[in-house]
Amino acid sequence: MTHDPMAEIRASFFVECEELLESLQDALSVMADHLEGDGAQDTETINVVFRAVHSIKGGAGAFGLTALVSFAHRFETVMDELRCGRLVVDHDAMKLFFQAADMLADHVRLARDDASGSPPGSETLLIAVEGLMGERAPEAEEEEVEFAPMGLSFDLALPDLGGDPDGTAPAPAEPDMGGHSWTVRLRPFDTLYASGNEPFHLLRALSELGSASITCDMSMLPEFDALMPETSHLIWTVQLTGDIEESDIRAVFDFVEDVAEITIIEGSDSAASVHAPADAAAPDAPVAAAPAPLAPALPVPEALPVIDQAADQPADTGPVRPSPPAAQAAIPAPQAAAPSEAVAATVRVDLDRIDRLVNLVGELVINQAMLAQSVTEAGLPANSAVMNGLEAFMMLTRDIQDSVMMIRAQPVKPLFQRMARIVREASAAVGKEVRLRSEGEGTEVDKTVIERLADPLTHMIRNAVDHGLETPDRRREAGKPDEGVVTLSAQHRSGRVVIEVADDGAGIDRPRVRDIAIRKGLVAPEAVLSDAEIDNLLFLPGFSTASQISSLSGRGVGMDVVKQAISALGGRIAITSERGRGTRFSISLPLTLAVLDGMVVRVAGETLVIPLSSIVETATLAAEDIRSLGPETNVIHIRGGFVPLFDLGTELGYRGPKASYEGGIVLLTAQEDGSRAALVVDEILEQRQVVIKGLQHSYGNIPGVAAATILGDGQIALILDPGDLVENATGRTRSADTLLALAG
Amino acid sequence: MTAPLSLAPRLDLPAASPLSEAIRASKGQALNLDAGNVAHLGGLCLQVLLAAAASWRAAGQTLRINPRSQAFEDAVAMFGLAPAQLESEGEA
Numbered sequence A: 001m002t003h004d005p006m007a008e009i010r011a012s013f014f015v016e017c018e019e020l021l022e023s024l025q026d027a028l029s030v031m032a033d034h035l036e037g038d039g040a041q042d043t044e045t046i047n048v049v050f051r052a053v054h055s056i057k058g059g060a061g062a063f064g065l066t067a068l069v070s071f072a073h074r075f076e077t078v079m080d081e082l083r084c085g086r087l088v089v090d091h092d093a094m095k096l097f098f099q100a101a102d103m104l105a106d107h108v109r110l111a112r113d114d115a116s117g118s119p120p121g122s123e124t125l126l127i128a129v130e131g132l133m134g135e136r137a138p139e140a141e142e143e144e145v146e147f148a149p150m151g152l153s154f155d156l157a158l159p160d161l162g163g164d165p166d167g168t169a170p171a172p173a174e175p176d177m178g179g180h181s182w183t184v185r186l187r188p189f190d191t192l193y194a195s196g197n198e199p200f201h202l203l204r205a206l207s208e209l210g211s212a213s214i215t216c217d218m219s220m221l222p223e224f225d226a227l228m229p230e231t232s233h234l235i236w237t238v239q240l241t242g243d244i245e246e247s248d249i250r251a252v253f254d255f256v257e258d259v260a261e262i263t264i265i266e267g268s269d270s271a272a273s274v275h276a277p278a279d280a281a282a283p284d285a286p287v288a289a290a291p292a293p294l295a296p297a298l299p300v301p302e303a304l305p306v307i308d309q310a311a312d313q314p315a316d317t318g319p320v321r322p323s324p325p326a327a328q329a330a331i332p333a334p335q336a337a338a339p340s341e342a343v344a345a346t347v348r349v350d351l352d353r354i355d356r357l358v359n360l361v362g363e364l365v366i367n368q369a370m371l372a373q374s375v376t377e378a379g380l381p382a383n384s385a386v387m388n389g390l391e392a393f394m395m396l397t398r399d400i401q402d403s404v405m406m407i408r409a410q411p412v413k414p415l416f417q418r419m420a421r422i423v424r425e426a427s428a429a430v431g432k433e434v435r436l437r438s439e440g441e442g443t444e445v446d447k448t449v450i451e452r453l454a455d456p457l458t459h460m461i462r463n464a465v466d467h468g469l470e471t472p473d474r475r476r477e478a479g480k481p482d483e484g485v486v487t488l489s490a491q492h493r494s495g496r497v498v499i500e501v502a503d504d505g506a507g508i509d510r511p512r513v514r515d516i517a518i519r520k521g522l523v524a525p526e527a528v529l530s531d532a533e534i535d536n537l538l539f540l541p542g543f544s545t546a547s548q549i550s551s552l553s554g555r556g557v558g559m560d561v562v563k564q565a566i567s568a569l570g571g572r573i574a575i576t577s578e579r580g581r582g583t584r585f586s587i588s589l590p591l592t593l594a595v596l597d598g599m600v601v602r603v604a605g606e607t608l609v610i611p612l613s614s615i616v617e618t619a620t621l622a623a624e625d626i627r628s629l630g631p632e633t634n635v636i637h638i639r640g641g642f643v644p645l646f647d648l649g650t651e652l653g654y655r656g657p658k659a660s661y662e663g664g665i666v667l668l669t670a671q672e673d674g675s676r677a678a679l680v681v682d683e684i685l686e687q688r689q690v691v692i693k694g695l696q697h698s699y700g701n702i703p704g705v706a707a708a709t710i711l712g713d714g715q716i717a718l719i720l721d722p723g724d725l726v727e728n729a730t731g732r733t734r735s736a737d738t739l740l741a742l743a744g
Numbered sequence B: 001m002t003a004p005l006s007l008a009p010r011l012d013l014p015a016a017s018p019l020s021e022a023i024r025a026s027k028g029q030a031l032n033l034d035a036g037n038v039a040h041l042g043g044l045c046l047q048v049l050l051a052a053a054a055s056w057r058a059a060g061q062t063l064r065i066n067p068r069s070q071a072f073e074d075a076v077a078m079f080g081l082a083p084a085q086l087e088s089e090g091e092a
Helices: A005-036 A043-062 A066-083 A091-112 A122-131 A190-194 A199-207 A246-252 A308-312 A351-377 A385-408 A413-430 A447-468 A472-477 A510-519 A531-539 A559-568 A722-727 A736-743 B013-025 B043-058 B070-078
Strands: A151-154 A180-188 A211-217 A235-242 A260-266 A409-411 A434-439 A444-446 A484-493 A496-503 A572-578 A582-590 A595-603 A606-611 A615-620 A626-629 A633-638 A641-647 A665-670 A676-681 A683-691 A705-710 A716-720 B002-006 B030-035 B062-068
Touching: A005 A043, A005 A091, A005 A413, A043 A066, A043 A091, A043 A199, A043 A246, A066 A091, A066 A122, A091 A122, A091 A413, A180 A190, A180 A199, A180 A246, A199 A211, A199 A235, A199 A246, A199 B070, A246 A260, A351 A385, A351 A683, A385 A409, A385 A444, A409 A413, A409 A447, A413 A434, A413 A447, A413 A484, A444 A447, A447 A484, A447 A496, A447 A559, A447 A582, A510 A531, A531 A559, A531 A572, A559 A572, A595 A676, A595 A716, A626 A641, A641 A722, A665 A683, A665 A722, A676 A722, A683 A705, B013 B043, B030 B043, B043 B062, B062 B070
Parallel strands: A151 A211, A434 A484, A606 A716, A641 A676, B002 B030, B030 B062
Antiparallel strands: A180 A235, A180 A260, A211 A235, A409 A444, A484 A496, A496 A582, A572 A582, A595 A606, A595 A683, A615 A665, A626 A633, A633 A641, A665 A676, A705 A716
8 A cells, every 4th residue: 555644644743743843942932032131931932832842742642652742741741830930930941941842852753753762861851851840840750641530421322221321411510620611522534543543542632631521422323234344433522621722622633633523612512412311312203304403504602503414314223213412413513613713824735746736837837938939930920919928928937936936935944943953952062152043034945955954054053163163261362252153044135045154253263274274285385375265175075173073073074065065956155254253154045946047058059058146247259358378278358357268068078179269158157255267158049947857866966067957949958057067177178289270 | 152252452443344243243142252452442443342232232132341451441431431331231
């Protein structure tokens, strides 16, 4: 079987967990800010923390994830103390809460990976967190979270059951615990069972919320001979009392909303007469004859509507003839009965589906280009109806494409939150006080980009904490506060997203960087290097400035790996640093990995695409612009500087160097570090959006080639990566023949 | 004559049909179900047991569940039922 519904539900639980963990982090950050401010905590924020932990516990309970439930429960207990105002937050407590939130995330991940047990340090941390409660700390919390005892009742009218066993009496009214009372009705569909769920877990989770009285409605149960074992017939009603919010109840059903009918009504269910005594329950007249006094759509929140579902039960069914009060529970309670809930602002969609949509839109763009080409070839006048229609169609396609790309876009916030954790862990490891400031968390970036940014960013953050920031002593000497600040920011800038990691540390010690590079043989001792060039030495493979290997860095896996990862995303990375003031790394990335604006050029009969973002300008070469440099290379003189000249045809192996580049067209490209290169092409065809089709799966990494695209005429064109191309280029723009020609 | 029938430890969806078949095979005679090893009782098997009890009751036959594991009893309670509802006293 390729389709495992249980796995899907589980997966959606873990997606939900990520969201809850995110809101937990958010709320904790707000609490930390309050602490920094006037020290007063606002109850709603604490509630958010509590609810996040509580919801994770609830969901985990439904899946029997005991370690996670246990941790969340104990964490929640402490948060409850906080909620009740019996616990005062201070700096240390805040630290522990953050650690507990991190640990909770670890628990979730362990559970997701089907690993048993707890992450290392879990118990120690819990004890520390519980220590905040002082005397009130539970002496020995039970591992298994026990559920509240509950009254039992059942309502089945079985004429031959004999007497009145323990069930037919109405459930005793629960003592008012000062909280809410709720009536929750659960009618599982067949699919609930088929998807591996069990009402048992749901009932248990409900009963853990407060005092519960559970009633089982068997009125729909057919006779044994007619029973299809895999069809759902039982319906449960749970009377809940306690300090319970509707959201708590909803949280229990988070993963079964689609596979069961769930009705949650505030107040006890006396009006619905679920507990009607048996003697009143068996009228002689077939229930079917009853004219259904309450219509299904009756919007009475206090009463479960009565529906004559029993109509399809023959009147002579015998012992299991349904009683009207029982029958009322038989049919989906109409929407009106459910408390009106705010319209969901988001829809959770499988990423595969979005990817399929993105691909289809890509095809649409290609198709539209093909259509445009055919129309042009047909030679229709420019203002013909077809042309106008096509123009409108093109605009529409562009809009659709933008919208679809937006679906994949996600705020960088979860990524930034992960980085907050890295900062906490890294600063603890090296004994520095570090605060992470994040800016532009709402900036949206393609999901694929976000995922692939995690590793490079982790590395950069660790670097900033370990190398960037000084020790507290050094900071004090420099007149800075003990606490270092690492700023992580994201913003959109001219069609790209720029992510920056900045620290307020000592800045790059350029003489030292240079010495190390010379010692390691990375640069010649006599080389004259600009500041930017020295800074860029950090990106050289094997470069490490850490004089001693700390637990975090200095093992030779350095910024070169970061740079590679960023270039693999079509991005660029740059450093700026000021002595004594800090260092800033800027990553500039394309917004999406699916389309790009490119310049379509022709080189040696081949059509190629060069990303527009890397082209600074185009020019036609005049004879006096070209200067020779060495036996095989040329540079061009442009805007008062010299730029190396590369012949794309030669670099890509299509042809040898041309005899003369006079009159040739060059594209001037620039890299993030400011280095420039001139690429010779034969012809510029057009500037257009192209759909990126990855080649990595089929061909692996090809130097200088980023991806491919399909053009309007169906032709495949390579999308070049000028930076990479230039790095690996030979620079040959003169051959022996040309030399001879020049000599002759 | 009571036919003994031992219940599977996990009475979940895959167990519902076999359970129903097994009980059906004993129709017309007193039946004793051994729930001593039951670790998990799911909603579907609960339905089978409830319907069987009703059927046995209607026929005036005895159906007992004995022994019962703690997990079984807990689950029955959690489902809002009493063990007696899963049994039939019979007439004799």
